[in-house]
Amino acid sequence: MVDTQNIVSFDELAEKHGNQILNLAYRLTGHYADAEDIAQEVLVKAFKNYAQFKQGTNLSAWLYKITINVYRDYRRYNTRRKTAAHVSLDEVNSNGQVQVPLANDTGNSEQILENEQQNKMLMQTLNKLETKHKVVVVLRVMEHKSYEEISEILGCPVGTVKSRMFYACETLRKMMKKSGNI
Amino acid sequence: MKSLNCQKMKPLILWYIDQSLDPVQAQAVEHHLRVCNDCKLYADEFRTMYGKLGSIPSVTVSPVFHAKALQKLKSLPTQKVYGYTSSPIWNYARWAGAAAVMLLAIVLFVQNRDNVSPTKQTDKTMPAKSSPVNINVPIKAKQKLVQKQESMTQAVVVPTSIPKTEVKIQAESKGNEIDNKESVKEVVEQKTVVTETTVNNTKETEEKAVQKLIDKGIPQDTAQRTVDNAIVKGYSVNKLNEIVANPQKTTVRLSQKKGEMNQGDVFKFEEAAPNPFTPNGDNVNDKIFFKYQNPHGVKVEIRIYDFTDTLVKTIVPTDDTKPSWDGTNDNDTLSEGGIYVYVLKVEETVIKGTIILAK
Numbered sequence: 001m002v003d004t005q006n007i008v009s010f011d012e013l014a015e016k017h018g019n020q021i022l023n024l025a026y027r028l029t030g031h032y033a034d035a036e037d038i039a040q041e042v043l044v045k046a047f048k049n050y051a052q053f054k055q056g057t058n059l060s061a062w063l064y065k066i067t068i069n070v071y072r073d074y075r076r077y078n079t080r081r082k083t084a085a086h087v088s089l090d091e092v093n094s095n096g097q098v099q100v101p102l103a104n105d106t107g108n109s110e111q112i113l114e115n116e117q118q119n120k121m122l123m124q125t126l127n128k129l130e131t132k133h134k135v136v137v138v139l140r141v142m143e144h145k146s147y148e149e150i151s152e153i154l155g156c157p158v159g160t161v162k163s164r165m166f167y168a169c170e171t172l173r174k175m176m177k178k179s180g181n182i
Numbered sequence: 183m184k185s186l187n188c189q190k191m192k193p194l195i196l197w198y199i200d201q202s203l204d205p206v207q208a209q210a211v212e213h214h215l216r217v218c219n220d221c222k223l224y225a226d227e228f229r230t231m232y233g234k235l236g237s238i239p240s241v242t243v244s245p246v247f248h249a250k251a252l253q254k255l256k257s258l259p260t261q262k263v264y265g266y267t268s269s270p271i272w273n274y275a276r277w278a279g280a281a282a283v284m285l286l287a288i289v290l291f292v293q294n295r296d297n298v299s300p301t302k303q304t305d306k307t308m309p310a311k312s313s314p315v316n317i318n319v320p321i322k323a324k325q326k327l328v329q330k331q332e333s334m335t336q337a338v339v340v341p342t343s344i345p346k347t348e349v350k351i352q353a354e355s356k357g358n359e360i361d362n363k364e365s366v367k368e369v370v371e372q373k374t375v376v377t378e379t380t381v382n383n384t385k386e387t388e389e390k391a392v393q394k395l396i397d398k399g400i401p402q403d404t405a406q407r408t409v410d411n412a413i414v415k416g417y418s419v420n421k422l423n424e425i426v427a428n429p430q431k432t433t434v435r436l437s438q439k440k441g442e443m444n445q446g447d448v449f450k451f452e453e454a455a456p457n458p459f460t461p462n463g464d465n466v467n468d469k470i471f472f473k474y475q476n477p478h479g480v481k482v483e484i485r486i487y488d489f490t491d492t493l494v495k496t497i498v499p500t501d502d503t504k505p506s507w508d509g510t511n512d513n514d515t516l517s518e519g520g521i522y523v524y525v526l527k528v529e530e531t532v533i534k535g536t537i538i539l540a541k
Binding site: 010011014018019022023035036039040041043044047118122123137142147162165166170172173176177182 | 200251252255
């Protein structure tokens with residue numbers, strides 16, 4: 001299954017890149033449980049197909065690519081079920097079922113609640129974008145990737161990425177302005 | 183940098199906030215933002231949006247994340263993660279199924295075609311080779327013309343009652359259609375072993391046949407020519423006897439001139455002239471005349487078709503008028519210029535040729 005020259009330990013892969021993949025999945029889905037599912041599947045797929053990874057190239061970009069592909073399947077499946085990816089930042093906490101382990105969980109409870117409310121609105125707005133536009137915004141604004149890196153991850157020219165970025169931001173700006181967020 | 187209008191500045195503002203502009207462009211945007219309040223507002227909105235999007239917190243993996251991932255790895259091939267099937271085995275099965283259906287369809291198609299083709303072959307009693315035609319007419323009309331000539335050749339020249347004999351027909355049409363000088367040459371070859379005795383074998387039979395024809399009132403030269411023709415074509419004795427018994431129906435042969443046929447001496451088509459003709463009312467070549475000899479006054483019907491095989495006009499000649507066509511259809515409307523086919527039907531014999539109508 002795995003090329004002997006390209007052997008990688010699953011634990012090592014999960015340890016090093018688990019958080020990175022989970023964060024991208026979480027920002028794409030806005031749903032922690034789904035993001036964990038996606039991240040786990042990405043790790044399994046990456047481990048299974050590690051022989052296909054070209055040594056010396058960007059492993060992080062390869063994992064991002066897999067994550068985005070798995071996310072596409074996830075979104076398509078959810079769209080088919082007519083249960084569009086639901087934003088659960090607020091829902092999960094208020095139900096008390098799953099506590100999202102935030103990395104920078106600081107400040108008083110009121111502030112946290114307010115932030116969560118705001119994040120929920122943002123994610124809802126972001127979810128209205130097409131996948132190809134949403135992915136660019138997430139990678140650029142949230143993951144702070146350069147346009148060249150995004151181009152490598154998505155396999156399309158830098159010009160296309162920039163054009164998608166402008167279109168996505170312009171749409172987002174209009175939607176946020178309409179809802180009074182900016 | 184030249185000053186840009188606000189619409190063109192919008193993407194640059196985004197990339198300025200994005201910090202992906204080169205210094206020269208960034209400087210131009212800064213300058214524009216200083217002088218344009220609308221764009222400054224626009225840029226502020228982008229900054230706020232960027233700030234908010236960037237403030238979405240990071241998350242860390244839960245304690246059970248690793249264990250769950252391992253569990254998924256152990257349960258390979260991966261099946262339902264979000265409720266959909268992603269097993270590669272299932273994908274192969276679907277492809278294999280599709281391929282099998284395609285293969286079955288092809289096999290059925292081929293079998294069906296094989297079942298049909300022998301019937302078609304039996305319908306063709308004599309194979310005919312395509313004739314090379316060199317006429318200055320449109321390709322479609324040329325093809326139709328060739329097909330019509332072939333069918334005419336088969337119908338007239340090849341007697342269907344010749345058993346176990348392969349006859350090869352080569353028809354060649356050369357020359358200019360407009361000049362009406364092309365001729366059709368018929369070469370009939372007997373290729374396989376003829377099981378029946380042919381006329382060639384017995385000179386007595388030949389003489390007897392000529393005599394019998396003379397006895398039936400056929401002139402001597404016509405009788406001799408008819409029998410000679412049968413010899414050339416390699417007719418069997420039985421066939422010759424049939425000709426002798428019923429000379430008017432069976433001694434049909436294609437003459438040397440295209441479109442000209444004889445039915446013994448009963449009916450003789452000469453030509454359709456002038457061809458081309460110009461029905462424009464100037465009293466010059468306004469009609470095309472069909473010239474033939476019809477001493478016994480057998481019923482003749484002339485039909486004119488255009489090259490799409492649509493009947494244009496039916497002409498039934500009377501004894502006192504020369505049959506002609508003035509270019510009109512059955513509604514007395516003048517037809518368009520082009521190539522038309524005339525079909526002259528004399529009892530069971532059909533004579534075909536082309537007409538060019540020029541305006």
